[in-house]
Structure formats: C-alpha cells, structure tokens
Amino acid sequence: MIGVEPVAAPGAPLARRNPVAKLAAALVFSFILIATLDPVAPAIAIAIELAVLPLFGIRYRVLARRAWPLLASAGGILVTLVLFAADRSGRVLVEAGPVLVTEGVLVTALGLVLRMLAVALPGIVVFATTDATDLADALIQNAKAPARFAIGALAAFRLVPLLEQEWRMISMARRARGVDAGRNPVAKLRLFVSTAFALLVGAIRRGTRLAVAMDARGFDAGVPRTVARRQHFTRADALLVAVAAVLAGAALAVSVAVGTFRPLIG
Amino acid sequence: MSAVELRGFGWRHAGRKGWAVRGVDLRIEAGERVLLLGPSGAGKSTLLAALAGLLPEDSGTQEGTIEIDGLDPRKARERVGVVFQDPETQLVMARCGDDVAFGLENRGVPGAEIWPRVDEALRRVGFPYHRGRPTAALSGGEQQRLALAGALALRPGLLLLDEPTANLDPAGATLIRQAVRDALDADTTLILVEHRVAEALPLVDRVVVLEAGGGVRADGPPDAVFAAHGDALADAGVWVPGRAVPPRRAAAPAGEPLITAGRLGLPPRLAPTDLRVRAGEALAVLGPNGAGKSTLALLLGGLLRPGTGTVTAGADLAGPDAGTPPHRWRAPALARRIGSVFQDPEHQFVTNTVFDELALGPRRTGQPEAAVRSTVDGLLERLRLARLAGANPYTLSGGEARRLSVATALATAPRLLICDEPTFGQDRRTWLELVDLLAELRDAGHGVVAVTHDPDFVAALADRTVTLTRPGTGDRP
Amino acid sequence: MENSNRWRTIDIVVASVIAVAFGVIFWAWNLVWSATDAAFAFFPPAQTLIYGVWLVPAVLGGLVIRKPGASLFCELVASIVSALLGSQWGGIAIVQGLTQGIGAELAFAAFRYRSYRLPSALLAGALTGLTAAVFDFVYWNKATDLVSYRIPYALLTIVSATVIAGAGAFYLTRALADTGVLDRFPAGRERAAV
Ligand SMILES: Nc1ncnc2c1ncn2[C@@H]1O[C@H](COP(=O)(O)OP(=O)(O)OP(=O)(O)O)[C@@H](O)[C@H]1O
Ligand SMILES: Nc1ncnc2c1ncn2[C@@H]1O[C@H](COP(=O)(O)OP(=O)(O)OP(=O)(O)O)[C@@H](O)[C@H]1O
Ligand SMILES: [Mg+2]
Ligand SMILES: [Mg+2]
Numbered sequence: 001m002i003g004v005e006p007v008a009a010p011g012a013p014l015a016r017r018n019p020v021a022k023l024a025a026a027l028v029f030s031f032i033l034i035a036t037l038d039p040v041a042p043a044i045a046i047a048i049e050l051a052v053l054p055l056f057g058i059r060y061r062v063l064a065r066r067a068w069p070l071l072a073s074a075g076g077i078l079v080t081l082v083l084f085a086a087d088r089s090g091r092v093l094v095e096a097g098p099v100l101v102t103e104g105v106l107v108t109a110l111g112l113v114l115r116m117l118a119v120a121l122p123g124i125v126v127f128a129t130t131d132a133t134d135l136a137d138a139l140i141q142n143a144k145a146p147a148r149f150a151i152g153a154l155a156a157f158r159l160v161p162l163l164e165q166e167w168r169m170i171s172m173a174r175r176a177r178g179v180d181a182g183r184n185p186v187a188k189l190r191l192f193v194s195t196a197f198a199l200l201v202g203a204i205r206r207g208t209r210l211a212v213a214m215d216a217r218g219f220d221a222g223v224p225r226t227v228a229r230r231q232h233f234t235r236a237d238a239l240l241v242a243v244a245a246v247l248a249g250a251a252l253a254v255s256v257a258v259g260t261f262r263p264l265i266g
Numbered sequence: 267m268s269a270v271e272l273r274g275f276g277w278r279h280a281g282r283k284g285w286a287v288r289g290v291d292l293r294i295e296a297g298e299r300v301l302l303l304g305p306s307g308a309g310k311s312t313l314l315a316a317l318a319g320l321l322p323e324d325s326g327t328q329e330g331t332i333e334i335d336g337l338d339p340r341k342a343r344e345r346v347g348v349v350f351q352d353p354e355t356q357l358v359m360a361r362c363g364d365d366v367a368f369g370l371e372n373r374g375v376p377g378a379e380i381w382p383r384v385d386e387a388l389r390r391v392g393f394p395y396h397r398g399r400p401t402a403a404l405s406g407g408e409q410q411r412l413a414l415a416g417a418l419a420l421r422p423g424l425l426l427l428d429e430p431t432a433n434l435d436p437a438g439a440t441l442i443r444q445a446v447r448d449a450l451d452a453d454t455t456l457i458l459v460e461h462r463v464a465e466a467l468p469l470v471d472r473v474v475v476l477e478a479g480g481g482v483r484a485d486g487p488p489d490a491v492f493a494a495h496g497d498a499l500a501d502a503g504v505w506v507p508g509r510a511v512p513p514r515r516a517a518a519p520a521g522e523p524l525i526t527a528g529r530l531g532l533p534p535r536l537a538p539t540d541l542r543v544r545a546g547e548a549l550a551v552l553g554p555n556g557a558g559k560s561t562l563a564l565l566l567g568g569l570l571r572p573g574t575g576t577v578t579a580g581a582d583l584a585g586p587d588a589g590t591p592p593h594r595w596r597a598p599a600l601a602r603r604i605g606s607v608f609q610d611p612e613h614q615f616v617t618n619t620v621f622d623e624l625a626l627g628p629r630r631t632g633q634p635e636a637a638v639r640s641t642v643d644g645l646l647e648r649l650r651l652a653r654l655a656g657a658n659p660y661t662l663s664g665g666e667a668r669r670l671s672v673a674t675a676l677a678t679a680p681r682l683l684i685c686d687e688p689t690f691g692q693d694r695r696t697w698l699e700l701v702d703l704l705a706e707l708r709d710a711g712h713g714v715v716a717v718t719h720d721p722d723f724v725a726a727l728a729d730r731t732v733t734l735t736r737p738g739t740g741d742r743p
Numbered sequence: 744m745e746n747s748n749r750w751r752t753i754d755i756v757v758a759s760v761i762a763v764a765f766g767v768i769f770w771a772w773n774l775v776w777s778a779t780d781a782a783f784a785f786f787p788p789a790q791t792l793i794y795g796v797w798l799v800p801a802v803l804g805g806l807v808i809r810k811p812g813a814s815l816f817c818e819l820v821a822s823i824v825s826a827l828l829g830s831q832w833g834g835i836a837i838v839q840g841l842t843q844g845i846g847a848e849l850a851f852a853a854f855r856y857r858s859y860r861l862p863s864a865l866l867a868g869a870l871t872g873l874t875a876a877v878f879d880f881v882y883w884n885k886a887t888d889l890v891s892y893r894i895p896y897a898l899l900t901i902v903s904a905t906v907i908a909g910a911g912a913f914y915l916t917r918a919l920a921d922t923g924v925l926d927r928f929p930a931g932r933e934r935a936a937v
Contacts, residue, residue: 026834037886084892108886123834127826133360135827149755153820155358156759160828161402162354163767169613172569176608177616177674178601178630197918198616200764204924205660207760209355211753212320216348217358217369217416220752223344228367228380264885280926325927618922658923 012057014240015129019138021237022130025244026122032248033118037262039111041255042118048247049121056129066124067117074113081109111262122244132157138231147225155210163203170198267453268345268423270294270317274330276480277312277321279661284653286312288329288480294472296423299456301466301488304476305503305693306665307650310459311351313476314426317457318348334424344373347422351429351664351691353409362388362404362412363397369420387419388412390449392441405556407438414445424455429664431460432690433609435554435719443469461665461693463488464507475504503693511698513726514705520544520729524583524682524713525566525592525604529575535561538575541732543682545582548704548714550724553734559717560609560686562734566715567606567684568592579603583681602631605675607685609717611667615659620651620670623659627678645673648699665691669700676703682713689723701726748856753927754808761807762817765800766824791899795868795907798875801847802867802912806859807919809929814851814867818844839878846874847908859930861913868909872901 014022033045053063082101090103136154139145174180174195181187214220255261276288287309294300302310315321316332319339334342350356359365366384375383384397391411395404404412410430417425427446431439447469450456460466463473473491477483483502484495492499492506500506522545531538536558543549543566551559564570565577571593581588583603587595592604605627608614617623624642633641646652649669654662659670672688688704689697705727708714718724724731804817822840850867851859876897884893916930925931 023834027838030834034882080887080892084887086886086888112886119835123826123836126834130827132827133364148750148752149816152752152755153759153762153823154360156756156763156820157824157827158358158360158401159760159763160767160824163764166613169608169610170616172564173608173614173616175597176567176569176601176606176614177627178598178678179616180597182596196768197915200761200915201919201922201924203760203764204757204919206355207757208753208924208927210358210760211751211756213350213356214358214368214756215752216318216320216343216346216356217420218344218372219368221343221372223372223374225371226374226377226380228364228371228377228384230377264881281923322927660923 012055012129014052014055015057017240018142018231018233018237019126019130019135020142020231021233021240022126023135025241026126028241029122029244029248030119032245032252033115035264036252036255037108037111037115037264038255038260039107039114040258040260041251042111042114044251044254045118045248046114046121048251049118049125053125056125058125058128062128063121063124066128067121070117070120073116077112077116078109081105081112085109134231137227137229138233141227141231142233148220151219152214155214156207159203159206159210162206163199166202167195167199170195170202267296268335268342268455269296270424270455270457271333271336272330275313275316275332276329277309277316278327278329279312280324280326281661282326282657285309285329285480286326287316287476290330290476290480290482292474292482292485294455294457296455297453298472299470300458300472300474301463301470302457302459302474302476303461303463303499303504304483305478306461306669306691306696307663308476308478310476311428311663314348314428314457314459317424318346318426319343320348344420345423346426347417347420347424348426349410349413349417349428349430351432353406353413356413356416357401357409360400360402361397362393362395362399362401365401365412366397366416366419369416373420383419387415387449390418391415391445407434407442407555410434410438410442411445414442414449418449421451422454424457425450427456427458427460429459429461429691431465432664433555433687433719436721438555439465439719461505461691463505467507475499475502478502500694503695505694511694511701511722511726514701516546516548516729517709518546520547521711522582523580525580526578527562527566527575528578530562530565530572530577531575532558532561532565532570532573536565536573537735539732539734543713543715545681545713546708546711547729548708548716548727550728550731551715551717551734552719552724552731554736557734557736559734563606563609563684563686563715563717566592566682567604568595568600569606598630598632601627601678601680603681605678605680605683607672607675607683607688609686611671612660614671614674618658619655620646620657620659620662621655623670623674624677627674631678641677645677648703649673650696650699665693665696668692669696672700672703676707679707680712682715683707684715686717687719688716689718689720697722748811750808750810750812754810754813757928758804758808758813758817759820761804762800762820763824765803765817765821766828768796791896791903793903793907794875794900795872795903795905795911798843798847798868798871798904798908799912799915801844801871802864802908803915805847805851805867806864806912806916807925807928807930809856809859811852811856812848814847814871815841815844818847818871839875842878843871843875846871861910864913865905865909868905868907868912869901871908872904875904876900 033042082099085105085108087104088100088102092102094101132154136150140147140150181191272290272292275290276285278285304310317339332339334345357365358368363384366387367380370380370383391414393411393415431442458466467488473488474482475484484491496506500509523542524545526542528540529538553559565572577591579592615623617626624645625638628638628641646655668691672685675683689700704714800821801814801818805814818840822836826836847867850870854863880893880897884896887893919925920931
C-alpha cells in the first residue's frame with residue numbers, strides 16, 4: 001500500500017508550521033549546502049537535522065524506513081568515484097588495474113555521500129509531516145500559486161490509492177478473460193507493460209470525469225474563489241525559514257573556518 | 267425554483283452516427299418533481315448532462331434549444347446541482363467536509379458562511395461522520411450521500427439525480443430517497459432518472475417517458491400516464507408499477523456440485539462462509555453493502571487467493587486441474603470453466619470496441635473465427651447492442667455497459683458463471699432478456715451464482731439464496 | 744483548431760492525473776534505480792540509459808495538452824507527487840523536476856506551440872535530457888573525471904531522453920488516442936478525422 005497520509009504526530013511543534021514555510025526552509029537549507037563538496041559542512045548539517053527531528057514528531061525508525069534507498073545510492077557514488085574520480089591526489093591506499101583508491105578519492109566520496117543525505121533529509125522530513133490538502137491550501141494562500149492548478153493537482157492526487165486498487169482490478173479482469181503470462185519472463189514483461197498502459201488509460205479517463213464533476217460544482221466559473229480554511233503565515237513561520245538559512249550558513253562557515261570548504265563552482 | 271424549456275432538443279456524441287437523444291419538446295415549471303423514464307440507451311443521462319451544462323460544444327452536435335430560466339445551461343451552472351450514478355467520480359477532495367465546501371468556495375461564498383452551510387448540508391442528508399473523515403474510507407452508499415450533500419449545499423434551483431440508488435442495498439436506497447425528500451426545499455425543481463418506478467414514485471408528481479428513437483412518448487401525472495399507456499410502456503421497457511415478471515424456475519433438479527467453499531474468508535473483507543453450487547442451479551448471494559459479496563465472487567471466480575478456508579472445484583468443472591484450487595489455474599483454462607462479471611462493468615473491459623470485447627474470450631479459448639462471429643452476433647442481437655458493435659465500451663450508457671459485461675462472460679459459455687449485480691440499471695425489456703439468458707444457461711446444466719440487491723431477480727430466477735452479514739458488526743453503522 | 748492558450752479544467756486535471764500516474768511509477772522506479780546501482784557498477788554511466796523514464800511526463804504532457812506550460816507543469820507535479828509519496832530524494836527532486844520540465848517546454852515553445860509531430864517530440868526529449876544532464880553535471884557528478892565519466896554520462900542521458908522520453912511519449916500519445924480517452928483533446932481529434 002502506498003502511504004498518502006503524513007506519518008508524523010500532528011501535534012509536534014514544527015510539524016504544525018505552515019507547509020509553505022516548511023517547504024521553503026527545507027529548500028533554503030538544502031540549497032546552501034549544495035555550495036560545497038567537503039564532508040564537514042554536510043556532517044554538521046546532518047547532526048542538526050537529526051537533532052530537530054523530534055520537533056517534527058518523526059521517530060528515527062520511520063525516517064530510516066523512508067531513507068534506506070539512499071544508502072544503496074551511497075554505494076553507487078562510492079563505486080563511481082573509485083572508478084572515475086577526477087581528483088586522485090593523496091596517499092594511495094589500493095591499486096589494482098583501473099581501480100586506484102587514494103585518500104583524496106575517499107574524502108571526496110565521503111563528502112558526496114554526506115551531502116546527498118544532508119540535502120535529501122529536510123525534504124523527506126517536510127513531506128512526511130505535511131498533508132497534501134494543507135500544502136495546496138498554503139501554496140494558494142501564502143505562496144500565491146494559481147488556485148486552479150493547485151486544486152486540480154490536489155484532486156488528481158486523491159486518485160493515488162484508487163490507482164493502486166485499479167492495478168489489481170485490471171490484472172484480475174485480464175485473468176478472468178483468459179489472459180496471463182505464466183512463467184515466461186518476456187510474456188511477463190509484456191503483460192506488465194500492457195497493464196501499466198491500461199492503468200494510464202484508466203487514470204486519464206478518471207481525470208476526464210473528475211474534471212466534469214468539478215465543473216458541475218462551479219470550478220472555473222469565473223467567480224473569484226473564497227477559501228473555507230485559512231492558512232496563516234505567521235512570524236514563527238518566517239522565523240523557521242530564517243533559522244534554517246542561518247543554521248546552514250553556520251555549517252558552511254565552520255567548514256570554511258577549518259579549511260575544508262570546496263566550492264561547487266570554480 | 268428554476269424552470270426548464272426544451273424545444274426540439276437533440277444531441278449526438280462525437281464519433282457516433284446515431285443521436286443519443288432527439289426531438290425533445292418539454293417544459294418543466296419551477297418546483298415540479300419529474301421522474302424521467304425511458305429504455306436503456308434512450309438518452310436520459312445525456313439529457314441530464316445537457317441540463318447540467320456538462321456537454322462541451324466540442325464533444326458533439328446539438329439540435330434545437332435547451333434553456334434553464336431562459337439561459338444556456340452552460341451559463342446557468344450555478345442554478346443546477348447534479349448527482350451522477352457513480353459516486354466515486356464525483357468526490358473531489360480527500361476529506362468529507364472539504365468536499366462539500368469545494369462547491370461553496372467555487373461560488374465565492376464568504377469564508378465565514380462556508381462551514382455552517384457544510385454542516386447543514388451534511389445534517390440534511392443524515393451523514394453520520396465528522397467532516398474530517400477521509401472520503402476514501404466511505405462505503406458506496408455513504409459516498410452517494412456525501413455527493414448529495416455537496417449538491418444540496420449549493421442550494422440549487424434545479425436538482426438532477428441520475429440513478430442515485432444504483433448499487434445500494436434496499437435499506438441504503440431507502441435512506442437516500444428519504445434524504446432527498448427531506449432535504450429538498452419546497453420550490454426546488456427535481457428531475458430524477460430511475461428505472462425502478464415504484465420506489466421513486468413518492469418523490470415525484472410528474473412522469474416523462476422518453477422514446478428510444480427520439481421524442482417524448484408520454485407525459486403527465488404518474489397515475490394518469492400509467493393508466494393510459496401502461497401496457498404499451500411495459501412493452502417498451504418501462505417498469506410499470508404493479509406488473510409482475512414471470513418466474514423462471516429450474517426445469518430439472520440440480521446435479522453434481524461444481525464448486526464448494528469451506529470456511530472461505532478474506533479478513534477483514536469477508537467472514538468465513540460455506541456454500542456449494544451445483545450444476546443446473548442458480549444461487550443468489552444477498553447481503554448489505556460491505557458484507558463481502560463482491561469479495562466472495564472474486565474468490566469463487568479464482569481471481570483472489572483465499573485468506574482462510576478453501577475453494578474446491580468439482581471433478582466435472584476442474585477437468586485435468588482436479589485437486590488444484592481455481593486461483594492457481596492458468597488463465598485460459600479458468601476463462602473456459604468459470605466466467606466472472608465484475609460489479610463495475612468498466613473494470614472488466616480490456617479492448618477498444620464492443621465487438622472485440624465479446625470476441626476476446628472465445629478467441630482466447632481457441633474457437634474458430636466463424637464460431638466466434640456467430641456467438642458474438644447472437645449476443646449482440648439479444649442484448650440490443652448490435653448497433654453499438656463498433657463503439658468504444660467506455661462510451662456506452664450505464665445499462666448498455668452492464669449488458670456488455672454480462673455478455674462477455676456468457677460468450678465462452680462457462681460451466682460456472684459468477685455475476686456481481688447482473689441486472690442493475692436495466693429497463694424491463696433488457697432485464698427480462700438477461701434473466702432469460704441466465705435461465706437458459708442454467709437449464710443447459712451450467713451453474714449460476716449471482717450477487718444481487720434486486721428482489722425481482724431473486725424471485726424470478728434464484729433456486730436458493732445465501733445471505734452474508736458484515737464481518738464484525740453484522741449490520742450497518 | 745484550438746487557438747486559445749487558456750487551460751480548461753479538463754486540461755489541468757488530466758495533466759495532473761498524468762503526472763500523478765507517473766509519480767506513482769517514479770515511486771516504484773526510484774526503488775528500481777537504487778537496486779540497479781549494483782548491476783551497472785561496471786560502467787555507471789550506462790545507468791542513464793533508463794534515465795529517460797523519468798522524463799516521459801514532460802514530453803507526454805506537452806503532446807497531450809498542447810498548451811504553454813504543460814511540460815513544465817506535468818514534470819513538476821510528478822516530482823512533487825513522488826516527494827509526497829516518500830521519495831528518498833526529498834525536496835531536491837522538485838528542483839530537478841523543474842529543470843527537466845523547462846527543457847521540454849523550450850522545445851515546444853521553439854515551435855511556437857504549433858507542431859506536435861515526431862520531430863518536435865524528439866527535440867523535446869533531447870532538450871529535457873539536456874537540462875537534466877546539465878543539472879547532474881553540476882550537482883551530482885562534479886567530482887568525477889570529465890572525459891571518462893561526466894561527458895559520456897551527459898551524452899547517454901540525452902540519447903536516453905530522446906529515445907525513451909521523446910519517441911516513447913510520441914508513440915504513447917498515439918496509443919492513448921486510439922483508446923478514445925483523448926477525444927476531448929486535439930491529440931485525440933486527429934484520430935477522429937482519419
Ligand atoms: N460519451 C459518449 N460518447 C459516445 N456515445 C455515448 C456517450 N455517452 C452515451 N453515449 C450513447 O448515447 C446513447 C444514450 O446514452 P445515455 O447514457 O444517455 O442513455 P440512458 O438513457 O441514460 O441509458 P441507461 O438507462 O442505460 O443509463 C447510448 O446509445 C450511448 O451508447
Ligand atoms: N481491495 C480492497 N482492499 C481492502 N478492503 C476492501 C477492498 N475491497 C473491498 N474492501 C472492503 O471489504 C468490505 C467488503 O467489500 P465488498 O466489495 O466485498 O462488499 P459487497 O458486499 O460487495 O458490498 P456492495 O454491496 O457495496 O457491493 C468492505 O468493507 C470494503 O470496504
Ligand atoms: Mg444512464
Ligand atoms: Mg459488491
């Protein structure tokens with residue numbers, strides 16, 4: 001089952017913040033970190049992220065479950081760099097054919113892996129604590145996103161669990177009509193592709209009907225929309241964004257101070 | 267409080283040669299309550315869509331005029347509320363309250379007034395939950411009520427309801443009808459489409475019958491219409507109240523068991539159930555919404571793996587696969603032996619034309635092309651789908667789609683046929699034809715299992731019934 | 744011919760639905776991507792050969808909706824949806840979605856939103872591959888060797904995008920039109936005329 005509900009405890013102090021503020025804070029934090037390739041700044045950032053996690057009401061186990069695929073990618077980065085690193089300075093640790101592992105390579109790999117984690121975590125935390133309806137409301141009211149587009153996307157998002165059910169129904173319908181793949185892997189792949197295609201067709205058909213239902217209730221009637229639920233962007237929200245910027249800046253400053261800073265560009 | 271006026275109105279959907287509805291002259295005064303009748307495919311749903319302003323100019327050709335209070339319906343949408351047959355496609359938001367509020371926001375109702383109006387609409391339809399409940403957690407009947415609340419919150423002058431009780435159990439259908447009656451303001455105009463006339467009559471004071479080829483066949487107060495045209499209307503397919511349908515009992519006693527379920531269940535959808543179907547027997551499965559009837563049908567059909575208990579196919583049905591449960595059979599063998607008709611016809615379609623849809627099963631099970639043709643043509647003719655052979659299954663009317671899905675399962679003449687709500691949305695004529703087809707199959711020694719909410723169908727065809735209760739509660743909330 | 748550039752409700756919702764369907768596919772695809780890391784270890788740039796799948800909604804959205812902004816909107820929403828469903832990449836996926844959408848958008852804009860034939864689709868695929876490659880060039884691959892890794896990686900991304908996203912989305916649009924679901928879009932009406 002694909003989860004579409006937020007996983008955090010809703011009462012947590014930071015989880016309750018305005019979704020736009022949370023998103024902005026995550027993006028600001030990530031963007032500042034992108035500026036460097038060294039391991040120190042992201043390591044500090046990860047420490048900060050893990051420290052504030054309880055304020056978002058997320059348990060470490062839940063985060064680990066969402067983030068584990070990142071570890072596989074970390075392995076990928078390591079292999080890539082061992083084979084293709086540009087900078088092979090430093091003491092040679094291993095040398096075997098094309099594989100040349102130096103201290104410099106390892107430091108770079110460590111920096112990249114940490115940076116990947118440090119940049120990804122804020123987004124994971126924000127989306128794990130944000131309800132799609134609230135995000136759309138806040139995007140419209142606080143970020144001036146066009147209402148028709150945000151609501152259209154929100155209505156479509158509601159179809160996610162339905163699409164999953166639909167996948168099962170399509171598979172059953174085919175079986176009932178005598179269509180299956182047996183053990184043949186090629187036939188399996190073909191059946192998978194044709195099921196995915198049927199799903200897409202079904203999704204578009206649903207979308208067409210959903211649009212009709214929305215029009216039937218006056219969506220896009222040219223009348224200025226009102227909002228039933230106000231989303232407030234308060235001082236505390238602005239503060240959250242500012243603190244995120246300051247903390248990320250501080251991590252960079254430390255890395256400059258200890259002399260490990262390596263700018264991304266230049 | 268809106269009046270409707272049609273003059274020579276007609277609509278032809280893009281890609282179709284025939285008119286969906288044509289030559290309709292009709293005037294409905296403000297505050298009238300109208301039951302719109304007509305055979306399946308006569309264009310009732312199309313007419314409602316036109317009145318709701320939901321037929322875009324680029325999706326077909328119009329003839330004549332259609333007006334609401336003198337306006338083009340596309341420009342009078344704020345006067346009209348509509349509830350379609352399928353509630354799932356009408357809910358827009360993820361939370362119940364938001365969904366009702368959606369229409370109010372669109373109309374620019376001031377923020378402070380929205381929630382009181384939402385609460386009022388939910389109360390009027392007897393919605394049992396808090397407005398924060400996820401719409402995904404509602405049963406079909408509850409979704410239907412929520413959709414009705416969404417329409418009523420807008421205080422429409424004209425309310426359009428298209429078979430609002432299809433697929434509901436009798437208790438749920440009564441609740442919806444009560445909700446409509448209690449929730450309507452005295453001056454709201456109502457147009458209701460419903461095949462089962464007797465249940466709908468208390469809601470209306472006028473009946474309009476559409477003719478299949480075009481035009482209005484009868485119009486007036488219900489008593490007068492049925493007294494004057496009763497026989498002719500019944501022949502044309504209208505469910506004229508008080509006219510019984512002939513029973514089709516089994517001609518011979520039932521034979522070998524075809525399939526046996528022992529403590530069959532799938533928690534939490536279906537509680538353990540025992541049942542047996544024999545050759546030459548029709549078994550009806552009854553029970554309230556959410557009792558697990560559709561789940562049982564899928565389990566018996568070899569499409570779901572049982573959670574608990576067993577499904578055992580008799581030697582006659584299983585052939586070389588004796589000893590293996592149906593859900594492990596290869597698909598072509600399964601399709602030859604057990605036919606399944608899904609509750610939602612659209613879940614079942616896998617091709618792009620009505621003809622291919624019917625031909626798929628016979629072709630898959632290896633019949634020669636000539637035999638395929640004659641089977642398909644015969645079914646098309648009997649179920650009045652012949653003129654739609656080239657149409658896309660997804661563009662059919664509600665009743666046509668249902669008949670097609672039953673026909674696809676009949677096409678392979680399986681030893682055991684399992685159908686989920688085979689008769690919903692049918693006019694009297696197509697209903698009788700469906701019952702005849704199923705009765706013929708049974709009398710030829712096949713087994714028939716039908717999940718149904720339709721008491722007439724049970725009375726006419728079923729040799730035995732099984733009634734499921736909701737797992738856990740045993741009743742509705 | 745439709746010459747209004749205003750989006751109808753159906754345009755917005757269907758574009759979103761395409762994005763959502765692909766968001767679900769991405770969600771599954773992200774797992775595959777991480778799992779194939781090991782398989783492609785012998786030459787990691789080769790992994791980009793399946794990169795194109797990520798870029799399909801950008802081109803498909805443009806081909807189906809045929810309005811300015813369609814590519815950008817589809818790819819952006821798809822990335823937001825995959826983030827909401829719990830993609831491991833978090834917020835950065837949104838930035839990436841935005842950059843990728845811009846590529847396809849530029850291609851359709853270059854034809855002034857008039858041509859939706861195969862060449863436009865291929866160009867849209869190539870450009871979305873290009874913007875994707877530029878993003879990765881700067882963000883992900885900065886520390887790798889230019890000649891043996893970064894350039895082949897970028898070129899393979901563009902090839903993959905042109906074939907899978909460009910040609911793939913073009914034929915996918917045709918197949919969709921054949922089923923009749925696009926009847927209310929210009930892409931579907933071309934079929935009715937035949
Ligand atoms: N979107 C569509 N495209 C093409 N043809 C359509 C479409 N919708 C309906 N039709 C056709 O128009 C005719 C009238 O359909 P409509 O749904 O209005 O019938 P109906 O009276 O509501 O029937 P039922 O009682 O079976 O629901 C049918 O022949 C149907 O196949
Ligand atoms: N795919 C599914 N996953 C989880 N729960 C399901 C699924 N399908 C149905 N259910 C739940 O299982 C229960 C039984 O569903 P089922 O569709 O079998 O009932 P039913 O008796 O056919 O009802 P109805 O008369 O409304 O068709 C319901 O509570 C339903 O919400
Ligand atoms: Mg209808
Ligand atoms: Mg059911």
